[in-house]
Amino acid sequence: MERILLNGQSYGFSNQVRLQEEERIAFEHLAHTVFGLSFEEWFQKGYWTDQYCPYTLFDQGKAVANVSVNRMPFLYEGEKRLYIQLGTVMTEPGYRKRGLSRYLMQRVLDDWKEECDGIYLFANHTVLDFYPKFGFQQGKESRCVLPVTPQPQRVRKLDIDSEEDRKLLKEKYVLGEPFSRFSLTDNWGLLMFHCSGFAKDCIYYLESEDLVVIAEYQKEELSCYQILGNTSASLEQILNEIARPETKRAVLYFSPTGDYVGIDWQEEDETLFLYQEKENLFPNGQLLFPLLSHA
Secondary structure, X not given: OEEEEEOOEEEEXXXXXXXXXXXXHHHHHHHHHXXXXXXXXXXXXXXXXXXEEEEEEEEOOEEEEEEEEEEEEEEEOOEEEEEEEEEEEEEOHHHOOOOHHHHHHHHHHHHHOOOOOEEEEEEOOOOOOOHHHHOEEEEOOEEEEEEOOOOOOOEEEOOOOOHHHHHHHHHHHHHOOOOEOEEEOOOHHHHHHHHOOOOOOOEEEEOOOOEXXXXXXXXXXXXXXXXXXXXXXXXHHHHHHXXXXXXXXXXXXXXXXXXXXXXXXXXXXXXXXXXXXXXOOOOOOOOOOOHHHOO
8 A cells, every 4th residue: 555645644545445355345434434335235246347446545544535536438429438527525524624635636637637538526515615626617417308298118127136137237238328419338337336226126128119218207207317228219209108107207317319399408406517627518508417327
């Protein structure tokens, strides 16, 4: 482990915690303390790859601060992009205001700003003045809402604990997202993080179109997170077929291709920050980092 000196105190630094059990367990404890998060099951199942890389400071073996690098290969209107999403920015309460996050942020930027097309993060409202100090500016995102005319077809809920259903999900994932103009690719581990967590009960197989749809039903509203596979059907047709009789509208948590009748754009309330020295695809707000790409 590398040793660094900050404000007269020595800390250990590592960006290889995935590969070192003691470091990983200490990182896990910090994540649970600050955010109530757990990564251990994700790791044990083999979904944690080098695409998620924590930069972590340690004090006598205890993880005390972290900024994680997420390598995010996107397709934007058919063109490849490599973005870096920063996440799991956290400091042990007793170690705050010591410049630890500042050191980690600068180190991440020094390592990655020449290696990618863009760097971004989502900030909570208590730290909005922190990220501009490193050259980040706020961006605007919007999600679109479409009217739905239910024409329900047979859907089968997938069981993520079933090997057969995981295989079906991966088969469709590899085929891509036919209706997304800005999609995350080649990051199966992150999809499984979500599908083993909040989206576990939201994965459906639409038999009529041979598609997997990740969506959530809330009274008259359908929250559609992802559509996976190949199809000749239209987006409107898919939404109508997965709708329930009471569904009146679909909220898309990805940016759809094409133009649609009755589309409504709603500004996201999350605070997006983009690194000013790199590419910015969000000048007018009518674009969205897919919800299932959040790390």
